[in-house]
Structures are given as C-alpha cells and as structure tokens.
Amino acid sequence: MKVTENWRNKSRKPWNNEDYLQRDSAEHEGYAGVLTENRITENNNTNANVKEEGLLEAILNPDNLNKAYKRVMSNKGAHGVDGMGIESLLQYLKDNGEQIRKSILDGKYRPNPVRRVEIPKENGKRILGIPTVVDRVIQQATTQILSPIFELQFSNASYGFRPGRSQHDALKKCIEYANEGYVYVVDMDLEKFFDTVNQSKMIEILSRTIKDGRVVSLIHKYLRAGAEEHGEILKTEIGLAQGGNISPLCSNIILNELDHELERRGVRFVRYADDVLLFAKSERAANRILEHIRPYIENKLFLKVNMEKTGIARITDKTKYLGYGFYKSKDDEIRLYVHDKSTNKMKARIKDIIKRGSGNGYEKLKLKLKQYINGWVNYFILADMKGLLTNIDKWLRRLIRKFIWDRWKKVRTRIAMLIKLGLCEDNAIKFGNTRKGSWRTAGSPILSTTITNKRLIQAGYTFFTDYYNARKA
Secondary structure, three states: OOOOOOOOOOOOOOOOOOOOOEOOEOOOHHHOOOOOOOOOOOOOOOOOOOOOOOHHHHHOOHHHHHHHHHHHHHHOOOOOOOOOOHHHHHHHHHHHHHHHHHHHHOOOOOOOOEEEEEEEEOOEEEEEEEOOHHHHHHHHHHHHHHHHHHHOOOOOOEOOOOOOOOHHHHHHHHHHHHHOOOOEEEEEEEOOHHHHOOHHHHHHHHHHHOOOHHHHHHHHHHHOOOEEEOOEEEOOOOOOOEOEOOHHHHHHHHHHHHHHHHHHOOOEEEEEOOEEEEEEOOHHHHHHHHHHHHHHHHHOOOOOEOOOOOEEEEOOOOOOEOOEEEEEOOOOOEEEEEOHHHHHHHHHHHHHHHHHHHHOOHHHHHHHHHHHHHHHHHHOOOOOOHHHHHHHHHHHHHHHHHHHHHHHOOHHHHHHHHHHOOOOHHHHHHHHOOOOOHHHHHOOHHHHOOOOHHHHHHOOOOOHHHHHHHHHO
C-alpha cells in the first residue's frame, strides 16, 4: 500500500506492511465510510457460528469502524512505531482506508509491531505495548463485535473491562461475601500475567466460539506482531501487548476459563482483570483452595502463580484490593477504608501537582488539584474516610500555604502581602523576616491567621472533605 509522506518517519524502515493503521477513536463526522466504499447495514448479531461470510464483514462494517475511530480519537494516546499521531489519522484513512479493508478481507494485512514503553508502578515498572493508531482502530472495531459474543459466556464474578461493571461492583461483592462469613481470602497474584499468556491456548479458546477463521487469524497476527524496544524488533511469541485495544477482551477470555473452573468447584471469588480474591470460611479451607486450583492455572492455562506475592489471611488483616482495605466495624460488619498505600500514593501525587504548579500560576494549580481531588474521592467514595479526609485537608492547606509563601519569595513581597491580608505593619515586618523554613512557616500562626481556611476556599481551592460531603449529600 502506498504510504503518504506527511506522517511517515522516513528514517525508519517500514515493518513489511502495506499501510500503517492505528487504533484509538474520537468523534468526527467526516469519517463515515472512509474504510469502505459501500454502506453495509449494521449487524448486532452475536452469533459467532459464521463459517466464512459475516463476522469479519461485521467488524469492517462502516458504522462499526466509525464507532471504533471515534473511540480511538477520544482516548487520544501516544503514537506507535510509525510515528503517526491521531491528528493525522482521519486523512490517512480517507486516502488508504479501502486498501486497508481489502487487505484485511484478503488475509494479507500485517499489523505493525507495538512500541514498548515503561511506566512506573507500585513495585517496579509496567511494560506497555503501544500499537499504531491505525491498528488501534482495527483492534477496537474487532473488540466491539466480539465483546457482545463473549459477554454471554463471562462469569458474574468477573468485573474488569466489562460494560456496566466496575471496581465498585467488585468491592461490593467482596463485602457481601465477607459479611456472609467468608472472611479468609486467597489474594492470588498471577505472575506477569500479560507477559506470559500462552498464545496457542488463547487461539484454542477463541476458536471454540469464533468459527470465522479469518477473524481468529487476524487476532493471532496481532498477538505475533512483534515489539520495538530500543530500536530493535523483538518477537512476541508469548503474552498480550498491555496497551492494545483488544488485550482487555483477550485477558478476560482466557481468565474466563479460570472463572468457570472456580465456579465448578464451588469457590466464591471476585476477579477484576487479573486481580483475583478467593473467599473461604477458614484458613484451612483457603489453603486447600489454593493448593487445588494452582495446578489447574499452571498446567491447563499455562499461567504462573507468584507464590511470593500470593497470600492467605483474614480479609481484615491488611488485605489490599483495588486500592481499598477492609476492617470490622463496632457492629461487627466488614466495611471498606482507603488502604494506607493508596493514601501515601495520593499524597505523593498531590505534592507533585503542587511542585509542578510552581511554574504555572495559581489558577492552573487550582484546576489540577480540583480534577485530581474530585477523581480520587469519586473512586474511594465507598470507603469510610471522614476522619482521614479531615487530616488530609489540614495537611493540604499547609502545603498550599507553603506554596504561596515560596511564591512570594522576597522579604518585601512577603511583608506587603501580609499587610494586605490584615496584619499590622510591625507584625508583618517581623513575620516577613522570619528565619523559619517554608514548611514550618506554613504551619505557624504567620500564615494560618492570614491565609485562613475561609480565604483559601474563597480563592477557589478544592478540599477533600468538601467534595466528599457534597457527594454524600
């Protein structure tokens, strides 16, 4: 396929591909039909028993592709190995869409390798595989057709990457089990899950449901597309590219095998993606569950249980799940709190926002804080945290006062601002010349009596307790 020069990285040799597709999506009315010349009636049929004609055509249906394009554009995201960003996607698809579609139908399409990037996580780093934007569109279009088919098979105990289900639903189910007496949990860690998925097993499971071999072949090509790391192309014979649009669905498909095996054995469990909690009424029963399910995971699904990170304990003994912890209230009910690690992570992020805000001015800082605080409270809204938020807000106000004090910098500026805030000149001179460090000053009467709580709210700063109370009202 001929590639337009306006986006292509000329210094890079193409990855034996006719074109560079990408995969995230955004709203754009001009896209309709750019991957096909003919309009095809949208088909919402979830019957996968289509031998040759139907499933791949449904994936390449213009309405489905348009929806996929919008989704990719709204997700934004980084470029892939070809260097093309989402801003170039629309025109490229208009110029090359029909050739792309034909190459997929003919079985000649070859996806690009993903671009590997590392992002920090709690205990090390996570490796993401970023597909090109065109491949993201194709993967998203495939996911949109296959998801309703596999949704009919998925367990009710699975909550990750599924429509109408969330982390909150998973946590509520955990509380339900715990309050029914299943207070011992196996907190199971699947070692490097996305990196170790057996692709042959993945294809075997897919083929049980998807009878259109062209679709299975297309997915297999994405699994084996390769990865670019430090300028070198590496083979990807195992694993899923964490970062691809189709990876969440594939992860649910293979872990659905575990879900149904647990159900067959009568084990109560909650799974969000690869985060799994198994519930039992006693420590002995929990150990027995782990002992019996581990061989199935490792010998049938070819995944690895990380025994160093897998633990068995009462759910109230520092169990951390999806950022929450569990505790027993005075009325003997198991409830949720914000886990200490989540609190520490939040404080580190707040510090980073304020530190970065030093060059952006007050208004940008207020906006960033508001966005983060609102999102954080919305996520942890299930937790009992009134007391925690009261203490956090005291700390946050002091941090903001320190930020303001540091912004004033010069002694004369500090004196002028203190006078403006109501101090008499003598006290303003005395306080403005203090030798205390910024953090000590922020916690002293110098600022707590001038930059008052009321003034901070009037200035437009958002605090955790205020938003939490508004949400609970």
